[in-house]
Amino acid sequence: MCGIVGYCGPRRVVPVVLEGLRRLEYRGYDSAGIVYLEDGRLIKHRSKGKLANLEAIIDSALAAPAHIGLGHTRWATHGAPTTENAHPHSDCTGDLVVVHNGIIENYHSLREELKDKGHTFSSETDTEVLAHLIEECLSDDLVSAVKEAVARIDGSYAIGVLWAGLPDTLVAVRNQSPLVLGISEDQGTFLASDIPALLPYTNKVVFLDDMELAILTADGYEVHSLISGTVVEKKVQTINWNAGMAEKAGFKHFMLKEIFEQPQAITNTVSGRINPESGMVDLPEVDLSSEEIKNIDRIFLVACGTSWHAALVAKYWIEKIAGIPVEVDIASEFRYRHLLIDDRVLTVSISQSGETADTLAGIRLAKKLGSKIITICNVVGSTMTREADGTIYTHAGPEIGVASTKAFISQLAALFLFTLFLGQKKGTVSAEKSREMGKSLIDIATVIERELPRIQTDIRKLIDSFYDCRDFLFVGRGLSFPIALEGALKLKEISYIHAEGYASGELKHGPIALIDKDMPILALVPQDDVYQKSLSNVEEIKARQGRLILIGTEGDSHLQKLTEDIIYLPRVADEMNPVLYTIPAQLLAYEIASRRGCDVDQPRNLAKSVTVE
Secondary structure, three states: OEEEEEEEOOOOHHHHHHHHHOOOOHHOOOEEEEEEOOOOEEEEEEEEEOHHHHHHOHHHHHHHOOOOEEEEEEOOOOOOOOOOOOOOEHHHHHHOOEEEEEEEHHHHHHHHHHOOOOOOOOOOOHHHHHHHHHHHOHHHHOHHHHHHHHOOEEEEEEEEEEEEOOOOEOOOOOOOOOOOEEEEEOOOEEEEEOHOOOOOOOOEEEEOOOEEEEEEEOOEEEEEOOOOOOOOOOOEEOOOOOOHHOOOOOOOOOOHHHHOOOHHHHHHHHOOEOOOOOOOEEEEHOOOOOHHHHHEEEEEEOOOOOHHHHHHHHHHHHHHHOOEEEEEEHHHHHHOOOOOOOOEEEEEEEOOOOOOOHHHHHHHHHOOOOOOOEEOOOOEEEEEEHHEEEEEEEEOOOOOOOOOOOOOOOHHHHHHHHHHHHHHHHHOOOOHHHHHHHHHHHHHHHHHHHHHHHHHHHHHHHHHHHOOOOOEEEOOOOOOOHHHHHHHHHHHHOOOOOEEEHHHHHHHHHHHHHOOOOOEEEEEEEOOHHHHHHHHHHHHHHHHHOEEEEEEEEHHHHHHHHHOOOEEEEOOOOHHHHHHHHHHHHHHHHHHHHHHHOOOOOOOOOOOOOOOO
16 A cells, blocks of 8 residues: 655656656555655645656656655545645645655644644645654754654554755655665665565665664665664665566556466466475475474464465365364454464465555464464565565565456465475375375466466457446355455456355355346356365256356366356366466456456555555
């Protein structure tokens, strides 16, 4: 949610900041703004809506001889998405500006206190409080003023501050909201809320941790701990992404490009971690001994949204293959129940960004209760990976489309690796079964790459009578049930069609009342161990004149008796069906949304990285 970009260095600042903001558009936002220092005064531009609106009003500023500034894309929390509420926000003098991601929980009491002291507010936001609070604390030392101000605020925040009185310096603070510094010997110093904003200029980064303050100048940076007050030596990390990886490469949308990148994402995630001959899995980064694994009584899988659906698939895998009881929790609910967790429980968090606020809060609580933490994540150096006892990186590369595709597939690949790893360590998987399942995981990337163009063609042929529907049901049994949930989520996210996913056996417990000749139902019916049960549920839908779309196994002639709208997929190992059957569900959502003219990559009201609770 929201995007921060800052720069100080030899380049003209306005083009640098705008390019960074463009690369953060995927995070979700509804207004944008920029500020830069020129001839000793701060010049600020803001607009509601997309970044193009901001660019239209500052075209002449692109050539401004300014070399330090901040930019921001805002996702509205406190106050409507208006120009007045857009960042940056100023103090009373106009000489100090702040950009901010997160939520200041005690902003109301601070606002009233500052108003009593004569401060005048011009927005409805919680962020503006920060500008006035720093002003109240400021004499001639900006760093001390920022430290004094943030000591008074409660909540989550990533903050960038620029003051005309210190014209060559940016100050940044992080607490429970991501901030990363970009380091370059000759390009200057960069600040951003996510890595893609930095990639055109540098792949050398420093991740700030909670309660750390950074001082940025064109010549370098310094990081202070807000807890100890001392200077912190930070590790500079090299990111193996490049700017081109975040371009569309000829595809109409990032989402479609990322769907077609999924075979490579799977390959990148499993390569080097599984022996193709034996199927043996090596995950040294997990850092769990055989003895520790044998002592695990239960596993909690904690995630949000699409990652939660990946966790639901993993529950089936882990319980069947590794023989360990698994509980799957929506992270936003996890820490609010009475958790029965101790040192014999393993908690696994799943997150594309590694910054998801609810998931972070959950694993921190689990850790306090004695659990070891393993994180499955796509972003090197993210907060979740730094706080976990072990990490399995998914190596999907940057995912720009807000609706997750290749990150989900990569999570499934990583979770299956983890499942095999657990089973092999516990001795619940034979050598022959390890070889068989390892080969099925390695081979699924090739199957998907071969089938993707044909599936897209088949989907395009059948959506003519479905793209303008108001409602949709997705159903599946066993391993197909979480994919029904994921398919429904994708459709509602990007096409704004109301869609729900159900376990097929639940239809008769209520949802079947919705079925009539106008209700489309997509049913996942692979020829697996629950095929006959799934078929019976489809027959129930057919008997009530539901408009069926079936996704099933090649050669299953029975499906043709039920509907003409069928997507056939090749037979693969049952364990790999969730990975394969995700593809047509994603493409159905994409093609319908594209046909409806929706903003596929940046759907309304959504943010890529949810960094507030």
